[in-house]
Amino acid sequence: MEIKDLSPQILWSNFARLNAIPRASKQEEQVVAFIMEYGKHLGLETQRDAIGNVVIKKPASPGMEGRQTVILQSHLDMVHQKNGDTVFDFDTQGIEMYVDGDWVKAKGTTLGADNGIGVAAIMSVLADKELVHPAIEAMFTVDEETGMTGAMQLDPVNFSGTILLNLDTEEEDEITIGCAGGLDTNTKGNYTEVPLGDGFIGFEIRIRGLVGGHSGMDIHRGRGNANKLMNRLLYNAHQLFDIQLVGLDGGSLRNAIPRESRAQIAVPEKDKEKFIAFVETFTGVLKEEYHAIEMGLQVDLLPIAVPSLVMDPEYLSRLLKAVYAMPNGVFRMSPDISGLVEASTNLARVIVKEGVFITQSLQRSSVQSTKADVAAAVKAGFENIGCEVVQGGDYPGWRPDAGSVILQLILDLYKDHFTHTPKVGACHAGLECGILGAHFGKLDMISFGPTIRGAHSPDERVQISSVERFYNYLLHILREIPAK
Template sequence: MDEITEIILSHFREVSSIPRCSKNEDKIAMWLKGWALNHGFSVKFDSVNNIVIGVPGSKGCEYLPSIVIQGHMDMVCEKTQESEHDFSKDPIIPDVDGEWLRAQGTTLGADNGIAIVIALSLAEDKSLRHPPLELLFTVDEETGLTGANALTPDFISGEILLNVDSEDEGIFTVGCAGGLNTKIEMPLVFSSLPEKMLSFNLMVDGLAGGHSGVDIHEGRANANKLIAGALSLIAGKMDLRIQDINGGSAHNAIPRYAQATVAVPADRQDELSAIVSEYESKLRSEYSEIESGISIRIEESPSSLSPPISPSSDLQNEGADSETTNRIIGLLQDLPHGIASMSKDVEGLVETSSNLATVNIKGRDKETGKDEDGKLIIVSSQRSSVDSGLAVLTSSIEKTAKKYGAAYEHNSGYPPWQPDMSSPLLKRCMEVYSSVFDEKAKIEVIHAGLECAVIGSKYENIDMISFGPTIKNPHSPDECLYIPSIRKIWDFMVVLLESFTEKEEKKKGGKGKKKGKAKKGTSRK
């Protein structure tokens, strides 16, 4: 591993020791403030805790227009069922696995911690030649682009923005989908269980999960849809009462697990086991090319769940009545998940999709068993690069909710980022990449959401591009970072930033530096 990569990964380990789940970025923001002040850089915060660090230009370049390097502070906090990691206090410990960096049973946080540490490393290297830099780090990108939405016109001044939040080195992202989340609430009716019914936990896990934008085209299984299918099969064979249900953890992650506490007649236990076993075998066959670890099983004791699915799992003698149970199953089965349409303009690009993201029951008092406020809460996340596609899909979800007597509400969403193929920044980046690596970079529009979409709507004249080192399986415990790609991003950014100083050098009669590949193991000193 070369020296530059070691420096960047050293910063990454330090950042990984700081809790920074979405909406809990205070500690990382304060750490960044301390780092900036220790290096003599200016720093300012806004009303939501976005931070911008001002790095002066190198000698002779102090008065050039500034370049914004942008990433987000928060991360998706996902872990395996077996992990005891507490994201509120436990450090993430990155492990080197050959050419990959991974975490132990949790998301790694390279999305988007790697942007932070590359930016800091660039700012620290006094041998580099660059214009003034504005290191812009936003909050809460993963759960609603809150930080980007709160940016004000005076927070940054640069009209060139480098977003380091894409996940395939060698690809420049110039556009992305817009998105909208829908929260669905269905009132529930609970009653005492009929006599001679036993409670069981129905568990679905072992799925790959992944990013609901980046990975949606792969057809990975959704645990919420699988458990709905299992519940439907059981209800078709015997009396079934749902006592509790919980699945998924984030709007932008394909659910990897789901679990339900259900009651069935005591004398049908063997039949229940057979139904679940047969369903598991069927799914393993159907998903054999995509999912290698599908597990669907039943367990007798609700107390054996880890973690407990919700306070209501302690209500052993109550469950949703028969009609309510059927409404829960029907709603979960009818809500869409996956690709709705493919782009007619860009080959292989998903145009519109939805993710049946999270399901749970809230509002029951485990001490009294009262359920007047008990509701099934579902979150669906829709994406589209076309406004009309997003509207049609969202309308379909609204109609499905109404069919089952459920209410719905939408968040403010975020717009698509429409590509500008004539962008001067794109042209410059393509030329620099070719000069550094003697190969041509690819250009793409992605189905995931990027803060560029929101930032572009707030800063009318800003020219933006997104890139980054290679990250696989973001938003899941299988997230990993391809270590050699870190150095490639570094070499590219060094030459790119230097290219913005060339006019200044020529103006002063200097010869300038010849663009070319940075020497291995150096910082172009």
């Protein structure tokens, strides 16, 4: 079955059209032009603000003019990530999708259901001439995945809505009324490269096959972080052998749990067999620790040419200790909402190359003070070895409003579409609602969506049956929006 033949056809057709367009964060020119043309083709008022966000306005259907105006919001960009052995050019190719039972998946890459399904749903609402609905302002934001700059720099003058429905939640049985804020920590250190002495051989170590995932929504699941595992391997090897570091490249995106890491090292030739045995034993330890989670974990050891330059040994010792000591994962659980991660940090990127040591990490929290606390812990560790630390991209969380009028409405309507009671709460991801709320002041906001698994990884998939339920639910909500 082809994607466009799934139900509801209008939504899946729009999703297929959207996924034919490259739309990496900060490179949304093509998809912005596509959405602009889409709105104009429908004969609707269509605008683009200075940063690239698009708003398309659809007047209320007859008899609905007295209802509150609704802002439907999703982001246009997607995370571009692929498996190491997948040949794919995100700059020129559209996502290659296929149906697997009740799921739509991509061939070796991220799928873009985050947040493409939300975008496709809004496109479908805009195109539906039979739909009963209030006045709608469709808000398509850019660069959500790498800093939320679209939401940050959004021009609120283009909107008059009093209710905002964000379509970026990834479990159909969850209604989100709050989210975490975030802060990026980027570090840079300079080290001296020194000539490698005689009697060494070269190896490349590869850690791969980890599950990865979203550094907010999946941070509590105990998944391996390739950067931390690589550092652990090197740290322990450093205690036993005179290893020298040539280079290292681990992770990819700031908001994804790292799945792969590669390090080039030199080892005394006399220790070759012992070192190989050490790596085999260490691999066994990792596989035992992560046997229930990381079934695809692999550690490869490959011979390479003997390098001429390596990192200054004294700096190597300090670097390995600093990365080992850096907090990673859950920092604090919420004392107020059971099961909610309050604060976390993810070591997303580690690069060692030609005299420069770089890290990128993202700290999240629903509480400003604990976000500052975990960010300070990361900063202090790297400053301690002389790194320059730059923290920025700070965005606010979204404080839950249990008295929300739209929350009560959608809870009442939920019973008409689903056989179970939804979970209402906050999430540890960084939704744009907190930023948008700061722009607009009083704005009644809710986030919901279909079931998406493995977001930000090549395992990303969206449940077909949940998409149909989600879309019908959205249409029902629009028909029941209260009066002004």
